[in-house]
Amino acid sequence: TLSPYGVHQKHGQISNQRRQFSNTYISVEMDDATGVAVMKMKRPPVNSLNLELLTEFAISLEKLEIDRGCRGVILTSAIPKIFSAGLDITEMCGKNADHYGEFWRALQEMWLKLYGSNMVTIAAINGSSPAGGCLLAVSCDYRIMADNKKYTIGLNETQLGIVAPFWFKDIMTDTIGHRATERSLELGMLYSPTDALKIGLVDEVVAEDKVLSTASAVMAQWFAVPDHARQLTKSMMRKPNLDRLVTHREADIKNFVSFISRDSIQKSLQIYMEMLKKKGS
Numbered sequence: 001t002l003s004p005y006g007v008h009q010k011h012g013q014i015s016n017q018r019r020q021f022s023n024t025y026i027s028v029e030m031d032d033a034t035g036v037a038v039m040k041m042k043r044p045p046v047n048s049l050n051l052e053l054l055t056e057f058a059i060s061l062e063k064l065e066i067d068r069g070c071r072g073v074i075l076t077s078a079i080p081k082i083f084s085a086g087l088d089i090t091e092m093c094g095k096n097a098d099h100y101g102e103f104w105r106a107l108q109e110m111w112l113k114l115y116g117s118n119m120v121t122i123a124a125i126n127g128s129s130p131a132g133g134c135l136l137a138v139s140c141d142y143r144i145m146a147d148n149k150k151y152t153i154g155l156n157e158t159q160l161g162i163v164a165p166f167w168f169k170d171i172m173t174d175t176i177g178h179r180a181t182e183r184s185l186e187l188g189m190l191y192s193p194t195d196a197l198k199i200g201l202v203d204e205v206v207a208e209d210k211v212l213s214t215a216s217a218v219m220a221q222w223f224a225v226p227d228h229a230r231q232l233t234k235s236m237m238r239k240p241n242l243d244r245l246v247t248h249r250e251a252d253i254k255n256f257v258s259f260i261s262r263d264s265i266q267k268s269l270q271i272y273m274e275m276l277k278k279k280g281s
């Protein structure tokens with residue numbers, strides 16, 4: 001039996017069943033009638049990406065990837081006002097080299113799965129999305145951001161005294177172009193939704209309460225294209241970036257571990273964390 005979108009359903013018939021699975025930090029609601037899964041990050045207070053969240057993220061995506069009923073994923077946040085604060089800075093502070101290596105490998109793994117996914121991936125950015133949060137969004141096929149000037153998105157790593165790795169930079173360049181990426185990364189710029197739209201960092205800005213419904217509508221447009229043709233095209237566009245990380249994966253881990261272990265970098269991160277805490281109190 002074909003679904004309204006022309007794909008065989010897993011059980012051979014159209015069902016209105018919604019399936020849910022939930023881990024500690026990720027919840028997924030799969031709608032068998034549409035073939036769309038909504039994946040929500042839920043790690044209060046700010047969805048910072050720690051080792052466990054990254055691992056759950058990768059496993060959840062893998063589950064959906066092999067689920068024949070699932071053709072698309074909407075990635076969003078269960079936390080109001082925050083999409084994701086990016087990498088959990090405490091994972092990069094005061095730990096040992098083995099931990100840093102394990103953490104970085106988990107980030108790479110999550111990224112290879114998200115950026116390399118055969119499914120249509122849409123980021124429903126319902127809050128702020130700095131650094132690693134921006135990476136998640138830019139790794140999707142399409143980005144919709146809530147219209148609220150308090151929210152920002154961008155790769156602000158240099159503001160923390162750290163540097164966006166080459167694979168963050170590569171997909172940013174593919175999204176907004178070389179010049180905008182160079183300026184944006186060197187200055188560690190964070191953009192309002194309106195400015196992000198202007199430079200093409202997000203594809204649409206909509207009212208906060210329309211972010212998810214817009215994502216569903218966009219998904220239906222992407223589903224109108226035959227899956228195999230869209231998937232081959234996506235793979236053709238993304239393979240060079242994926243291959244580059246796969247080829248240099250171990251060197252990238254080594255580079256991260258030695259960079260983050262430097263006393264000067266540890267100091268920068270500590271100062272940044274203290275600044276965040278002061279601002280909050």
Ligand SMILES: CCCCCCCCC/C=C/C(=O)SCCNC(=O)CCNC(=O)[C@H](O)C(C)(C)COP(=O)(O)OP(=O)(O)OC[C@H]1O[C@@H](n2cnc3c(N)ncnc32)[C@H](O)[C@@H]1OP(=O)(O)O
Nearest residue numbers: 048085086087088089128130131132163256259276277280
């Ligand atoms: C050569 C190349 C080699 C490689 C070189 C290395 C490459 C590394 C790449 C790094 C990528 C990254 O993602 S680095 C991460 C960058 N992320 C950021 O800069 C985001 C910082 N956070 C913020 O701006 C804000 O928190 C924001 C997300 C907008 C939410 O603001 P709010 O006012 O709502 O909330 P806050 O009061 O600020 O935060 C609530 C609490 O969460 C904590 N918190 C906030 N963000 C956090 C975070 N990312 N990690 C941990 N904890 C965080 C705060 O300290 C508070 O803790 P309490 O006071 O205890 O409650």
